[in-house]
Amino acid sequence: MRQFVHPSASDIRIESVLHALSDPVRLSIVRQLAQEGEATCAALDGGRPKSSMSHHFRILRESGIVKTRNEGTSHMNELRSADLDQVFPGLLTAILNAAPNL
Amino acid sequence: MRQFVHPSASDIRIESVLHALSDPVRLSIVRQLAQEGEATCAALDGGRPKSSMSHHFRILRESGIVKTRNEGTSHMNELRSADLDQVFPGLLTAILNAAPNL
DNA sequence: TCGCTTGTTCGATATTATTCGAACAATAGC
């Protein structure tokens, strides 16, 4: 498919990160990525249409939260934990420690 | 004026907090409150119209980030640091430690 | 090459946010 836009660590903006994670769907994606290490888009769709998921993954990518690489026909996603922790120490941990909505 | 809606600590939702803080105006308000302890709405308006500020303070109140009390004709605002730190340990600190946009 | 799978992109719609002027409410002081 394409090559993706990933901001460098120094270009990650706190407002963009907070906005990206304020959406329940995206926060859920990030939680699952934190648990499972990495996953394809399809593995995390929860029954949602592909176009919706693609949109959310783009927001996560462009805000610097997720890194996507091509793997055959599918896309493998992982959290940019190290980059995030370098730029905003403790932020990702604090958010992931928050109890998910029941 | 009125009495305000302040969610109890246990009703503070991470999505609402992240959404509230993803707005540059509101994040700036929170930064100033963190520095100065407390402030009236007018002291933080930065030249913006009162109705806009009132809107932002409402978002901050209803998400559980700020507590507002009446003080004569003005409203004094302070961060609910203890409540936030109890529900989402380290979150507020991590966000406040992020370098403000220059 | 053909088809299958995985995602992206486009376009349209619906929902939600932001912004701000104008009117209103509440308090303090004269």
Next chain:
DNA sequence: GCTATTGTTCGAATAATATCGAACAAGCGA
């Protein structure tokens, strides 16, 4: 009571987001 001050609320315009079907693109295997 009158007036000034401080914010809230209302209403409307504008902007940004979310959602999803349909069409497209790229790799893989038969």
